[in-house]
Amino acid sequence: MNEADSRALAASLELRGYQATDNPAEADWVILNTCVVRHSAEQRALSRLQTLAELKKRRPAMRIALMGCLVGVRPSPDLARRFPFVDVFLPPSDTTRLLQRLDLERGAFDPTEENTSTCHRMASTPPPAPVVYIPAVLGCSHACTYCIIPYRRGAERSRPRADILRDVRAAAERDAREVMLLGQIVDRYGADRPGEGDLADLLRDTAQTPGIVRIRFLTSHPSYLNDRIIRAVAESPKICPVFELPIQAGNNEVLAAMRRGYTREAYLAMLDRIRSLVPHAAIHTDIIVGFPGETEAQFQDTVEIVRRAAFAKVHLAMYSPRPQTYAARHLPDDVPPEEKKRRHRLLEELQKDIQARRNAALKGQCVDVLVDGRDEKRGRWQGRTVDDRLVFFTSSRARPGDLISVRIEWTGPFTLIGADAVETEKQSGGLSPAAL
Numbered sequence: 042m043n044e045a046d047s048r049a050l051a052a053s054l055e056l057r058g059y060q061a062t063d064n065p066a067e068a069d070w071v072i073l074n075t076c077v078v079r080h081s082a083e084q085r086a087l088s089r090l091q092t093l094a095e096l097k098k099r100r101p102a103m104r105i106a107l108m109g110c111l112v113g114v115r116p117s118p119d120l121a122r123r124f125p126f127v128d129v130f131l132p133p134s135d136t137t138r139l140l141q142r143l144d145l146e147r148g149a150f151d152p153t154e155e156n157t158s159t160c161h162r163m164a165s166t167p168p169p170a171p172v173v174y175i176p177a178v179l180g181c182s183h184a185c186t187y188c189i190i191p192y193r194r195g196a197e198r199s200r201p202r203a204d205i206l207r208d209v210r211a212a213a214e215r216d217a218r219e220v221m222l223l224g225q226i227v228d229r230y231g232a233d234r235p236g237e238g239d240l241a242d243l244l245r246d247t248a249q250t251p252g253i254v255r256i257r258f259l260t261s262h263p264s265y266l267n268d269r270i271i272r273a274v275a276e277s278p279k280i281c282p283v284f285e286l287p288i289q290a291g292n293n294e295v296l297a298a299m300r301r302g303y304t305r306e307a308y309l310a311m312l313d314r315i316r317s318l319v320p321h322a323a324i325h326t327d328i329i330v331g332f333p334g335e336t337e338a339q340f341q342d343t344v345e346i347v348r349r350a351a352f353a354k355v356h357l358a359m360y361s362p363r364p365q366t367y368a369a370r371h372l373p374d375d376v377p378p379e380e381k382k383r384r385h386r387l388l389e390e391l392q393k394d395i396q397a398r399r400n401a402a403l404k405g406q407c408v409d410v411l412v413d414g415r416d417e418k419r420g421r422w423q424g425r426t427v428d429d430r431l432v433f434f435t436s437s438r439a440r441p442g443d444l445i446s447v448r449i450e451w452t453g454p455f456t457l458i459g460a461d462a463v464e465t466e467k468q469s470g471g472l473s474p475a476a477l
Contacts (some may be wrong), residue, residue, distance in 0.1 A: 042134070042194075042223050043109055045174035047074045050108075050136045065096060070104050072131075074140070075111035077189060080361035086111050094126045104128040106139050114180075114195035133194045134179050156445070168199055171219060171413050171442040176204055177243060178224025183262070185289075186300045187329065189363035190225055197226070199234045206246055213252035219411055220247060222258040228265035237293040241269040248279040254444065255411060255427065259285035260327075263311050264302045268292055275318045282319045283353075283429045286311070287327035291346035292296065292339035295332055298372065323353035323428035328388060331360040331381030333372035340384050347391055353399065353428065355392040359385050360425045397454040400430065404452050407462045411435065412443045426457075436461035441451060 050072065051061060065071050071093055075086040090107070097103050107124060118132050129139050170439035181188075181196040201453050209220055222243065224230060230240040238246075240258065247256050255278050261270075263286060274280045286308075290296050293304050328343060347355065359381040362369035410424040410432045422439045424432055432445045433456060446462040 042174075042176060042225075043074050043076055045176050045223055046109070046134050046136075047072075047085070048174065050074075050139075053136065053140055054143075057140075057147070065093065066100070068103060071096075071104065072106040072197045075107065075109035077110045077193060077363070079358060080330070080363070083111065090124060090127075094124075097126050103149065106131055108136070108139075112195040113193040115212065134176065137146065171217060171411060172221065173217040173219070173221055174221045175205060175208050175212070176200060176224065177222045177230050177240070177258075178227055181225035181348060183226060183302075184300065184367075185365040187332065187360065187363065192365045194225070197229060199224075199230050199232065199237065202231070202237045202243060202246070205243065206250070209247050209250050209253065213250050216353055216442055218253065218300050218444075219255040219257065219413075220253055220344055222247065222256070224258075225260065226262045226265055227258050228261050228267070228270060236379045239269060241273040241277070244270070244273045244280055245277065248277045254279060256280045257283060257429075261286045262302075263288070263308050263423075266311060267316075268314070271315055271318045274322075279335065281427050282322045283325065283427075284315055284322055286315075286326045287356075288338070288343075288346060288350075289327060290332060290335070291327050291328075291343035292335070295335050295339050298334060298368075299329075299332060300367070309349070315334075321428070324350065324431075325354040325356070326350070327356045327358070329358050329360050330384040330388065331376035333360070333368060333374055333376070335376055344388065344391065347388060347395070351395055351399070352392065353430075354396070355388065357385055357392075357429050358387055393454045397452070400452040400454065400457060403430075403449045403457060405449065407446050407448050408432065408457075408459075410445050412439050412441050412445055415440060421458075431455065432459060434459045434461060435465060438464070 071078040077083040105127050106129040107127045112130045113131045178199050180197045181190045182197040184191050231237045250328050288308050408426045412424040421433045421435050439445050447459040448462040449459040
């Protein structure tokens with residue numbers, strides 16, 4: 042979501058004549074977009090702010106904007122005292138204040154016009170990356186006991202479907218090839234907009250956009266993912282068969298303490314349902330280890346789930362209390378740090394082995410890769426398969442946005458390495474049907 046916010050703001054700044062620079066020391070404006078979902082992310086943001094404060098002492102004319110979850114939807118009056126060197130504070134997904142200030146300085150702002158400063162209005166800037174992130178649902182109202190998102194990004198609200206589809210068309214017109222629809226619980230799209238349709242409708246409409254060849258969505262929730270959404274994935278070749286479905290823990294008592302709203306049995310039944318309708322689905326999940334009160338036996342329930350589910354990817358985190366959350370206020374953080382690290386390492390190694398075995402099955406096979414960039418250091422292209430595996434490969438004809446058939450020559454737990462299948466077949470004297 043922060044990536045989507047940052048790209049949209051960058052586009053709006055370019056429309057106003059600004060150019061990006063990789064060197065903060067030569068920037069007129071530095072905008073720091075922050076995440077505080079974990080303690081480590083918040084500490085990185087605070088460290089970067091200290092660096093910017095020192096830089097501004099040497100260059101007083103430089104201006105700084107702070108945006109994102111560190112600011113929150115209801116910015117604290119204390120922010121200006123804590124960060125007196127910051128010129129503008131921006132809530133998540135709302136850049137209006139900064140853009141209006143720039144427009145006023147240029148004498149170009151007309152308050153009677155439609156709100157063209159809304160962050161998620163696509164701008165006619167140079168072609169974007171082949172993959173574009175488009176928010177569908179902002180905020181969250183579920184309020185898991187450990188999660189700071191509802192307090193920092195506000196209540197759940199779906200964007201108008203017409204606005205989302207307009208953004209999709211604008212991205213396609215600028216040569217985007219893949220769209221990722223975003224929401225803290227993206228499955229709930231349209232729940233607050235009667236008559237707008239649901240996520241299944243939005244996915245199908247997005248698939249009708251000329252030029253868009255792949256569509257992804259995240260993040261799902263086991264309580265709200267339903268057959269309509271799963272069938273939309275099964276029925277459209279453009280919608281990638283990838284489900285981001287966090288379980289967070291494999292023990293029912295821990296899930297209840299997290300207020301996740303489902304049991305391990307219901308989660309496993311959902312996995313079975315997905316795989317019955319989308320047999321080749323890649324299922325990703327999130328897991329928190331060391332939640333308050335989690336015993337070794339409860340943790341082993343999570344280990345058993347990971348073994349049984351054979352996830353394509355697992356995002357692991359060690360529990361850290363987040364301000365304002367129920368867990369931080371009422372549940373003692375009683376799992377020792379070293380024990381959290383041990384549990385994290387154990388799951389990390391288990392999942393690494395699972396992914397290594399899954400990827401090894403692709404050695405010698407051809408896969409379609411959507412090219413999204415180039416690894417200049419190693420002289421090779423990179424991209425992802427339809428089921429979201431990262432591939433590095435050699436090719437003399439690839440360009441960002443191309444779909445290239447790649448023959449896999451090496452596999453590891455996190456990446457695949459190969460070569461352009463068409464070029465490989467030409468060199469060997471023939472073109473195989475798979476390469477064509």
